[in-house]
Amino acid sequence: MTPLPPASPGSPGPPGSPGSLASSEPSLSTPLTRLLGVRHPVVQTGMGWVAGPRLVSATANAGGLGVLASATMTLPQLRAAIREVRARTDAPFGVNLRADAADAPDRVRLVVDEGVRVASFALAPSPSLMAALKDAGVVVIPSVGARRHAEKVAAWGADAVLVQGGEGGGHTGDVATTVLLPQVVDAVDIPVIAAGGFHDGRGLVAALAYGAAGVAMGTRFLLTSDSPVPDAVKARYLAATARDITLTTRVDGLPHRMLRTPLVASLERSGPLASLLMAARHARAHRRASGLTWPQLLREGRALRAAKSLTWPQTLLAANTPRLLKSAMVDGDPDRGVMAAGQVAAVLDDLPSCAELITRMVREAEEVLAGLRGIQNGTAP
Structure with a gap:
C-alpha cells in the first residue's frame, strides 16, 4: 500500500471547522502516521452512536485519525455522514465496518465510491472484502484480539492491525494489552496499533516501546467536549471508579466491558429467558431501524454466529447491544441502557477537546522521551 500524502499541518480547515493546529505543534512520525x-x-x-461526524472531524482536524462508526447507520445515513465529515475537514479519516453485516459488500462499495481513505473492521474481513478495498487504494485495518488473528489478516494483505487488550471497553478479550501487544508486534511485519488502557502521553510512549506504531482510544475520546454523548452520561463516566467497571456476558452473550448500571445489575440477576425475550424485542427494533428484511437479518446473525462461534441464544442476545447503547449514548438514559467503558474510565476526570487531548498527549510523550534520553545519557535530575 502506498502511504497516503500527509495532511497539511498549518492549513485551516473548511469554513466552520476548528481548523488545523499550528505547524509549530509537536509531532511524532511513525510508520502509522x-x-x-x-x-x-x-x-x-x-464507537457505535458516538463516533459520528462531529467527533470524527474534530479528531481529524486535531491531527489524529477519526473513524466513523457505521454499524448503527443505514446506507443513506452512512453516505450522508461521510459527506458531512468531508465538509468539516480536509484531513484523512476512516470508516469502521462490520464484516458480518448482511450488506457488507454494499458498504464497501459506498466507502470506495465516496473516496474514504481508511477502512477498519471490528471483525476480520473476508479476503474478498479486503481485496475490493485494497484494489481501490483504501488502507485496511482490521481489529484483532489474538496473535493468530493478526497473522491471518496480515497474510491476507491488511495494511495495519489494531490489537485490543482486555482493558478495552465494549467487546473485549481476557489477555492484558501488555501481554497481547508484544505477541502481535513480534508476529507481523505491518504497523500495529495498540488499544486497551491508553489515555495519555506516557501510554503512547509505552506502546511505542513495545513496538507499536500508535495507539487507539475509545473511552478517552468519548469523554471529550467534542463527543456527542449527553452531558449527564459523561458525568456518570467521570464519576466511575475501578469497581464501577465490570465485564459481563449477560447483555449479549459475549464478554462486554461496561459501567455497572442498574440495568446491567438487573440483567445479571435475571434468568436467561428474560434476557432472550428482551433480545427478541431489540432484534425487531433493529430490523425496523436498519431497514433490513428478516432474511437479511438472519444471514447477518448466521455470519456473526460463525465468526464468534456463538450459540443461537447468544446470537439472539447480540441484538441487545445496539439498542441498549442507544438508550444511554443518544437518549441520555444510562439507567435504562448500557455504557461501554474501558478500565481507563476510572482515571479520567476531564473533558478536553480533541485538539487539546491530542496536543497534550504528544507533548507528554515528548517530555517522557526527553526524560528517558536523560536517563540514558546520565543527565536526568
Missing part, C-alpha cells in the same frame, strides 16, 4: 497521512499516531475508534 506515514501510512495514513496524519500528523499524530493517535486513532479514535469507531
